[in-house]
Amino acid sequence: MLLKTILNRIERHKSFVYGEDRILEDEEGQLVIEIEVQARTNGRPICSGCGKSRPGYDRMPKPRRFQYVPLWGIAVCFLYTMRRVNCPQCGVKVEQVPWAEGKSQLTTSYTWFLARWAKRLSYQAVANVFKTSWEHVYRSVEHAVSWGLAHRDLEGIEAIGVDEIQWQRGHKYLTLVYQTDEGCRRLLWVGKDRTTKTFLRFFRMFGKERSSRLRFVCSDMWKPYLKVIAKKASQAVHVLDRFHVMAKMNKSVNEVRVGEVKRLERDGYEPVLKNSRWCLLKRRENYTEKQAVKMSELLRYNLQSVRSCLMRDDFQQFWEYTYPACAGKFLDEWCTRAMRSKIEPMKKVAKTLRRHRDLILNWFVAKGAISAGIVEGLNNKAKLTMRKAYGFRTEKAIEMALYHQLGDLPEPEFPHRFC
């Protein structure tokens, strides 16, 4: 079968034909397939300035190379001698070709091919596998993301969740806004920092119309977020996310443990709490046998850590309620007990819960519309993307990687799907 036959199936451009092809070795001894592309004599070139077809002016002296999708591990290259047009609007300009954009050395098909692989592998791995540079992979992702953002549909969004994520060893934050509707869960927006200003920028992008149609907004207890939601989406049911409430509680349980380890050590007691972080963070029903033994050992000491851990487990019941009123009663009782516990971090949790009582109870108002795992799942995926994106120093690169992985961005229709 001729290469031409395949190319005419998968990459056909009217006004152009495929000419000679050959296989040779490049300077490094790697195989390359070169395919000549020629313009049909009756086809007029397109001006790269205005996109209109214009009379030809002349030809460039040397053919330009465009990298195409590799075949059987062999690099593939289009060779085409660019024409220049004489455009009454733009002057003398290089023509625009349908298989590549602007000055890109990569064909559009190859760009999308690399971008797709970059969802599955790190940029460097993609570059290694397909014998191209890290920069080319990066540019391809950048192209895919900007195309996707420009073409995505933001209509019909009823539920969003806002979350923050740390980066650069925890010194900096990004604000992430997700769509959390049933059937469409994706990253909508990424912004620098986690200030009021940051989150306001999302609403500016999202627009008044769409904001007014939001029915549910989910967040953690971060004050600037609460403030902006009250201002910009006051009609929506604002829910404090279960994942974040429990994360807060886990943090306090661990705080109690760390404090107690120090105190016990100072007072010369045996280190019963050492290496017991797991058993205070894990729910009891998930213990292994060995962990259960350790737990019963800990219980004998009647430590604050153990008590706060039991309080946390007890609180899990809260989420099982159906009626907000019953849940509210449970919440109040739990908080009273926590306040009497004389364990400072747990008292702090109780105060926080009391302060946000209404928003927490909204969980039951929105029940069914917001499932517990959505924000948590997206948050985990975002963290994984950040970890995989090691080597990315700039915010722009991280934002791009997040949109690429989590944005569920659209792609153009192609006659052939390479991967």
Ligand SMILES: [Zn+2]
């Ligand atoms: Zn023009």
